[in-house]
Amino acid sequence: MAVLVTGGGGYIGSHMVWALLDAGEDVVVIDRLSTGFRWAIAPEARFYEGDIADAELLRRIFSENSVDSIIHFAGSIVVPESVADPLGYYENNTVKSRSLIASAVEAGIPHFVFSSTAAVYGTPSVLEPVTEDLPLRPESPYGSSKLMTEIMLKDTAAAHDLTYTALRYFNVAGADPKGRSGQSSALATHLIKVACATALGKRASMNVFGTDYPTPDGTCVRDYIHVWDLAQAHLKALQRMRAGGGSLAANCGYGHGYSVLEVLDAVRKVHGSDFPVTFAERRPGDPAMIVANPGLARQELGWTPELDDLEGIIASALDWERHLMRKNSAG
Numbered sequence: 650m651a652v653l654v655t656g657g658g659g660y661i662g663s664h665m666v667w668a669l670l671d672a673g674e675d676v677v678v679i680d681r682l683s684t685g686f687r688w689a690i691a692p693e694a695r696f697y698e699g700d701i702a703d704a705e706l707l708r709r710i711f712s713e714n715s716v717d718s719i720i721h722f723a724g725s726i727v728v729p730e731s732v733a734d735p736l737g738y739y740e741n742n743t744v745k746s747r748s749l750i751a752s753a754v755e756a757g758i759p760h761f762v763f764s765s766t767a768a769v770y771g772t773p774s775v776l777e778p779v780t781e782d783l784p785l786r787p788e789s790p791y792g793s794s795k796l797m798t799e800i801m802l803k804d805t806a807a808a809h810d811l812t813y814t815a816l817r818y819f820n821v822a823g824a825d826p827k828g829r830s831g832q833s834s835a836l837a838t839h840l841i842k843v844a845c846a847t848a849l850g851k852r853a854s855m856n857v858f859g860t861d862y863p864t865p866d867g868t869c870v871r872d873y874i875h876v877w878d879l880a881q882a883h884l885k886a887l888q889r890m891r892a893g894g895g896s897l898a899a900n901c902g903y904g905h906g907y908s909v910l911e912v913l914d915a916v917r918k919v920h921g922s923d924f925p926v927t928f929a930e931r932r933p934g935d936p937a938m939i940v941a942n943p944g945l946a947r948q949e950l951g952w953t954p955e956l957d958d959l960e961g962i963i964a965s966a967l968d969w970e971r972h973l974m975r976k977n978s979a980g
């Protein structure tokens with residue numbers, strides 16, 4: 650049986666494709682290459698260029714491949730961009746996911762893994778790491794667009810022969826330990842990516858967005874998870890559903906948070922030199938602090954993270970950034 654990866658040319662999707670191939674799976678990718686890259690998709694995967702809402706293309710993919718599972722990464726991912734363009738985010742993340750889910754139901758695909766996000770919680774009402782039963786109160790259209798897809802999946806799973814796992818990722822960072830993929834988009838806005846690019850001189854400077862949050866040092870706190878550990882959680886979710894496990898929404902994070910300033914200090918330490926930072930206004934849509942309680946994923950998926958080390962995550966991100974610099978200078 651084959652696994653269809655939507656958004657397999659993107660940051661997390663390209664790692665997932667490698668993880669699936671490493672595990673001996675047959676892999677098919679659909680990606681419209683809006684933020685992803687053809688070269689980022691492992692050559693062993695079969696690639697279809699197009700949109701997840703193109704029902705005709707999905708029918709062709711399902712007729713040409715024995716797909717039993719979909720892992721759905723394709724979407725728009727930048728929180729402040731979603732505040733400026735909510736309808737664009739509801740279109741690409743919610744409306745198009747609805748179309749993809751309808752294609753899955755029509756083709757009788759039994760298993761579906763969805764890239765959800767910590768942003769579904771908004772700013773939690775408790776200081777402890779969040780569990781899945783807390784109220785879901787997204788603070789950005791991005792978070793709402795993802796929560797709506799979780800709701801569609803829940804209702805669809807109740808009505809049809811489809812089992813889903815929604816993995817609520819916390820802040821994904823780092824690169825494939827074997828150096829085959831990493832965060833490659835020059836437009837990426839993620840903290841660790843931006844800090845590594847600044848440390849290496851690819852950017853002149855960077856901003857710290859907000860220093861007056863109700864956190865120990867005034868900057869936002871996040872739970873940074875290594876992209877390779879995250880890909881392994883998806884493999885576990887697939888195995889569990891194939892073995893008859895039911896639908897589930899589970900956090901993927903490590904259970905401890907770092908402030909923006911702590912992350913920048915770690916980048917300075919790993920890189921070995923300082924770089925320019927500007928203290929700027931808060932960025933719209935940012936919750937002050939969010940950290941995962943990963944107990945459910947550990948217990949239900951049997952997921953055991955192996956790369957829980959901020960400096961290790963940063964070292965792999967720096968390595969990938971250097972690789973991109975060599976690749977670009979070679980033309």
Ligand SMILES: NC(=O)c1ccc[n+]([C@@H]2O[C@H](COP(=O)([O-])OP(=O)(O)OC[C@H]3O[C@@H](n4cnc5c(N)ncnc54)[C@H](O)[C@@H]3O)[C@@H](O)[C@H]2O)c1
Nearest residue numbers: 656658659660661681682683684685700701723724764821
């Ligand atoms: N990066 C994070 O920290 C993070 C955290 C939580 C959740 N997520 C979720 O993980 C998923 C992947 O994120 P990423 O960081 O790899 O982003 P990314 O932008 O690198 O990858 C998204 C991929 O989807 C493709 N795509 C977008 N819309 C499409 C469409 N309509 N049809 C076909 N292809 C389309 C893009 O070309 C790209 O290759 C997203 O759904 C995102 O919301 C990411």
Ligand SMILES: O=c1ccn([C@@H]2O[C@H](COP(=O)(O)OP(=O)(O)O[C@H]3O[C@H](CO)[C@H](O)[C@H](O)[C@H]3O)[C@@H](O)[C@H]2O)c(=O)[nH]1
Nearest residue numbers: 726728766767768819820838839840843856857858869932
């Ligand atoms: O140049 C930068 C970039 C980010 N930040 C700050 O660093 C923190 C982390 O920001 P990121 O952009 O790296 O990540 P987000 O927390 O905004 O969002 C990420 O994780 C979320 C889940 O927590 C979502 O799923 C989303 O897709 C993904 O981009 C935020 O406080 C942000 O304001 C800066 O100070 N400077």
